[in-house]
Amino acid sequence: ILNVEQSPQSLHVQEGDSTNFTCSFPSSNFYALHWYRWETAKSPEALFVMTLNGDEKKKGRISATLNTKEGYSYLYIKGSQPEDSATYLCALYNTDKLIFGTGTRLQVFP
């Protein structure tokens, strides 16, 4: 069974704080690692798709890194804002399936 693990499960931060989450996955047969942002009552939206070891991607205040050899990815949010409140999902592409972690639920308080 393929396990994609995310930590922490939830996070509460103050507006302006920077934060980061971890996604851990088996490093064998790696093809791609995705990050999605899922706001309540909406559909998950892709943030990044990373395929190469050492990949770093950035979108505004959000960035992600990938280490395929040790099997982890970090998602960073700089200067968190209340609108960043959402569940952040990582997903591993492996053997024709995109397998999701359980997510990190972020709440940013003003």
Next chain:
Amino acid sequence: DSGVTQTPKHLITATGQRVTLRCSPRSGDLSVYWYQQSLDQGLQFLIQYYNGEERAKGNILERFSAQQFPDLHSELNLSSLELGDSALYFCASSVEGRGGRTGELFFGEGSRLTVL
């Protein structure tokens, strides 16, 4: 708006019943994926279709079945429903057959099924 349309948005039914969830992928996307999200669980992959053919299968129960039609819309059929089938069912689409290998999936807003 992702361009993926799911109907119905909400559905309440009784145990033992059968329901059909419908998904229209983004224009031009050939692959459709079904995921189930139960309380306190992540998105569980059920099944994928590519251009009408089953492409990959996850932990889909035998009581569940799906198909993709020539116009590329897909239906997920859930039968002999149990209380534990209550969940949010997501459909996603991608252009390629091995969706997720190089590109993102585009998700619909989900169909929330409540079994009483």
